[in-house]
Amino acid sequence: MPEEKRRAPRKKKTDEFERARAEIENESVNDVFAREVYIRQGSARDIKKADMVEITMGGANTVDAQSVTINQGGVAQVNADAIDVKQGGIANAQAETIQVTQGGIALAQAENIELQAGGAVAIVGTTVEVQAGGSQYMLARESIRVEQGGAAVMIAPRIEIENGGAGFVIAREVHGNVRALFDSRGALVFGIAAGIVMGILARSRRRT
Secondary structure, three states, X not given: OOOOOOOOOOOOOOHHHOEEEEEEEOOEEOOEOEEEEEEEOOEEEEEEEEEEEEEEOOEEEEEEEEEEEEEXXXXXXXXXXXXXXXXXXXXXXXXXXXXXXXXXXXXXXXXXXXXXXXXXXXXXXXXXXXXXXXXXXXXXXXXXXXXXXXXXXXXXXXXXXXXXXXXEEEOOEEEEOOOOOOOOOHHHHHHXXXXXXXXXXXXXXXXX
């Protein structure tokens, strides 16, 4: 009987990225698997389970990493421990800490959020600090501090605003030149509204 020919194993297109370091420059690739990922004027589809990702004038669809830095780039969805955005943007960001400088995020969810000269649609965290920026919605479990900025809606136990404003405020304590629409009786409203929103966001984050 003729000897059966064996097929040569097919090489994976992502073999070059299954290593400690991946550098992508002036090209577009699919999924990237590496401990450290650097993208310069290029793009990737998904970056998965990296320790560190740095994107400069490039982009990606989704990024899952411990630390993510974006300079003049954009990503659709980021899940990380720490996110630092400078002159870039993210559609959906979930992390422990998020820092945005001259950039924007549609939805930011983190324990600590700092926004400087940037904007967002919705910010949800434990502590929120905004300087020369704003968001449509700001919700915090502990405090919101805004300097030269504002929001359409702010909800937190403690809110401090300097040289800024808000259209709708629910808080136990309000400091600065802003008038809370609810006094001490608003604490009950705050508890109900914040509890519902935080619960929904926590469940959605566990599913991601």
